[in-house]
Structure formats: structure tokens, C-alpha cells
Amino acid sequence: MAVRKGIESSLAIAEAAAACNVDCIAAYPITPQTHIVEHLSELVNDGVLDAEFIPVESEHSAMSCCCGTAAAGARTFTATSSQGLALMHEIMFIAANLRLPIVMTVANRALSAPINIWNDHSDVMTERDCGWLQIFGENGQESTDLVPICHKIAEDKRVLLPIMLNFDGFIVSHVVEPIEMLTREEIATFLPDYEPQQRLDVDNPITMGPVGMPEVYTEAKMAHEAAVRNAYGPICEILEEFGQKFGRTYKPVETYKTEDADIVFVMMGAASETCMSWVDKVREQGKKVGIVRFRLWRPLPVEAFKEAVQGKKVLGIIDRHFSPGGAGGPVAQEVKYTLYGEKDAPKAVEVVAGLGGRDIDFDTFDKIFDRCQKVLDGGEVPPFELIQARGGHYGKI
């Protein structure tokens, strides 16, 4: 029987990785992810976890090392944040295209400059194109549960891709929560031993990562595109299996009180939980509003999202990152991609909030709701806006 205990989410995530019986961890400490690798290094040192812990000199080396151990057939885990993820950037594409089933937890944090250790989604969103699977946990329990789920997804023979498990830095990583911890035995009933489909083996030599001339590069990319997109089915199956086994079911797209809502907020991460409390409050005042959250971000659950916003009038899309001088926030861009050309597509009010640890509170949601309500009442759709910027977004540009 699983034990429920008060524990810092980072430690719970590290314990979950240990309970998955990982073979190798190569990581470099970076706030706010440090406690995860710190705890794993303790577990290895104390003999609790029989794994190689490889302390490296940078995140670039951490991801390179993970590629090596995964290629050798080891169940591989790592963790990072922000600048660390940015430093891994070039190796991220290699891990993905070599189809190495690495699991990496990312405690989401803002990118410098200015130097900022607090939470937003600029680190993960700038890695959208790297070809990894990407999934979000909104609290400690979810993020802990998603560790074995991620290993199972990544290692599934129909998938064989690295996966990035995102959760908000500090807001999730450093909070002590009552978390139901699955034991090693329980996880073993869900996550079988890792059997690599192909690996580096001196007795059966193969080349991983050969040159891909112009004659073959496009086909290699197409194979990768198919692998990421086709991962959707197995991901749904595995989430469902976890739910049936342990009673907590996660979905690629999560909804909250959307049935009768005209206005729906679209977001991801821990701010959704604050938003749920806000929705409960304003619903008492008769405001019909709900939330749709992307749990799965890659592959983008296009059809599930379309279904979730079917018949809604206005979407309030909250991004935690944006492209300066570009087309606004990434969540809004991709939501618009899913809905472009759809008949009766909802209108989109796009805001950027919660940058670099700025709290997204009830006032923020009130403001966004007001903008959505105006559009619902027939007003013009306002342009994309950094809604929390003192001085206003378009006032002085």
C-alpha cells in the first residue's frame, strides 16, 4: 500500500526516480532543481540506489553523458532548469533524433537576463522544437507520479523518445506537500525492466549518429516527426493504465468546469491550481468560466484540445513566455494553429503573465476575465499583451 507523507516535491521526485530503479544519473546542480540531483546523489552514496551517479562539469556534459548511457542501454535520468536546459540545447536534438529514452525533470525557471531564478516557462518553451516529448505536472503529487509514467512512455517500443517532465520551479519543486509515494514494488508492477531495442554493444557493433547527407536528412526528420506524433496513442494508454492501477488518472488535455462555460482560460503548470480556486470563487458570482490545461505539450494533443474548447466563445490564453517582436506567446500560437480555419472557432484573448516569478493571483485572473467578457459582449479582440507590465504594454511603444 502506497504511503502518504509530507515531503518536499523535489525529494519526492528523486525518490520516485530511485523507485524506478534508474541505472544512471548524470546531472549538474542548478536552482531550483538542485534538490532532486542532490538527493539522488545521497541515495546512490548511501547504497539505497544501485546506480551510477556521474557528476559532470556542466549541463552540456550532463546531457552528452546521458546520451552515452542511454545508448549503452541504461535507464537514464537527469534533471535541470533554465540556463542549464539552455546549455543542453544542442545535445537535446541529438538525444531526440538518436531516439534515446532519457527522462529529464525540468523545474521551470526564467532565462537570464536579468538574472532571475524564479518560475516561468521560458526555459521549456524555447526547447519546443528539439523533438522531445514534453509533459507538465501541476503539483508535487502529479510530478512524482509522472516520473514512472515518463520512463514507461520513453521506453515503450512504439515510442523510444526522450521525455521532459516539467513542473514550476519553487512553486512545485520546493513546496512540502502530502504526497502518496509509490513503493519500488508497486512501481515494478507498472514499469518493467528496461529492455533496449538497440544499444551500443562491442559484440554487435552499430553506429549511432552517423552523418546524414542531404539525400537522407529529410527522411530522418520525417521518421522523427512520425515517432513524436505516433507517441500519442501509447501515451494515452500508459496514462490510463497508471490511473487504473493507482487511482490517479492524467489526461493529455485537462479541463476544469468547462461544460457550461462561454469563457475558458487556457494555460499550463501550477498557476492552473490557483486558477481553479479563482474559478470556484467567481462561479459563485454567476460567471461561467472554466479552464483547459495542456498536460501533454509534445506531441501537441490537437484533437483533444479541439474537443475541449468545442463550442466555447472566448479563450483567455495565458502564456508564461513570449517571443519579443514575434507572434506573442507559444501557447497562444499553437492554440491558434489548432483552431485556424475551424468553423465557429472561439476568439482568443492572449496575455503573458507570471514572468520571472511574478505571482499570477486572483486580480490577474479578474483582469483577463474582463478582457474576455468584453470580447464575449461583442468588443474587439485586443492585441497580445504583457498584462502585468507596469506602464502598460502598448501605452508607450
Added chain:
Amino acid sequence: MAKQSPAPNWQDLALGCATLEAGSSRYQKTGDWRSSRPIWNFEQCVKCGVCTVFCPEGCLKMNADGYPQVDLDYCKGCAICVTECWTGCISMEEEKD
């Protein structure tokens, strides 16, 4: 990059575009990069074999008579053999075709 087809469809690629056959780089006849080729003056050659040791392509071998022989399928004309030959018996000749 495999032997069977130089232009496979994406469905036919190995997982992660891996090359599953060991030593398959021999199918890449990279000698056509060459702009000049090494020529040996066997009257001067002392059969020491130093050229075969330094050839970075491994495309030099000693033949049955004990003289070095170049495999032009793979020789890129780098002229390292010319630099390393202490008797000065190797010269480079421009490829005309």
C-alpha cells in the same frame, strides 16, 4: 547510408537513423574527393612502409613485391605520405579528369 539503397524511404531507416552494419563506411568511395594522386618512384623506394603507417585513410598496403600500393577508391590525395617519406620517392600528380 546503407548498402541496399542510397535513397531509402523514411519508413526504411533504422531506429534513430543508426547504421546497423559494422564497417559499412567502405561503401562510401571517398576517393573521388581527390584532386591529386600520389605516385611512387620504386627505384628510390626502400620498402620501409612508413607511408602505410601514416596514411590517415588506411588505404596504403604493401604489395606482393613489398612495395606500397594505394587504393584509389579511398585515397583523398592528402599527401601525408609525401611528407612522411624520408627517401622522397613519392610525388603528387594532378587528377586530370
